[in-house]
Amino acid sequence: MVSxxxxxxxxxxxxxxxxxxxxxxVGILLFFDKGFLAMGNILFLSxxxxxxxxxxxxxxxxxxxxxxxxxxxxxxFFFVLxxxxxxxxxxxxxxxxxxxxxxxxxxxxxxxRLPLVGWVxxxxxxxxxxxxxxxxxxxx
Numbered sequence: 509m510v511s512x513x514x515x516x517x518x519x520x521x522x523x524x525x526x527x528x529x530x531x532x533x534v535g536i537l538l539f540f541d542k543g544f545l546a547m548g549n550i551l552f553l554s555x556x557x558x559x560x561x562x563x564x565x566x567x568x569x570x571x572x573x574x575x576x577x578x579x580x581x582x583x584x585f586f587f588v589l590x591x592x593x594x595x596x597x598x599x600x601x602x603x604x605x606x607x608x609x610x611x612x613x614x615x616x617x618x619x620x621r622l623p624l625v626g627w628v629x630x631x632x633x634x635x636x637x638x639x640x641x642x643x644x645x646x647x648x
Contacts, residue, residue: 528552
């Protein structure tokens, strides 16, 4: 029996998540092809599960403040599977934004520290956007 280390599982999870994003993007480029979109969703969810673990994934999706996003993401996934990819992706996108809205500040710091394009994300109009999305007011 093959035994994987935790770091190997995380690497596989990140790869699956990346492929999920790629499949979803290709599905959108191919005029909302439901096969690519469904595969993208399955790969993305399995990748997230392998990256952070089953227990953490369930806790994340079952949190009280994430309930609206989890339901929206699930309903959108269902719409994609039954053959309504346009409506499904709209509902999924809303759920994704609601679910991962707490990660925007972390993403902003990461983007500002990138070597070649970080200066773009350090501009006042971009930082004010990230501050507004956090719920804090920016002094004018």
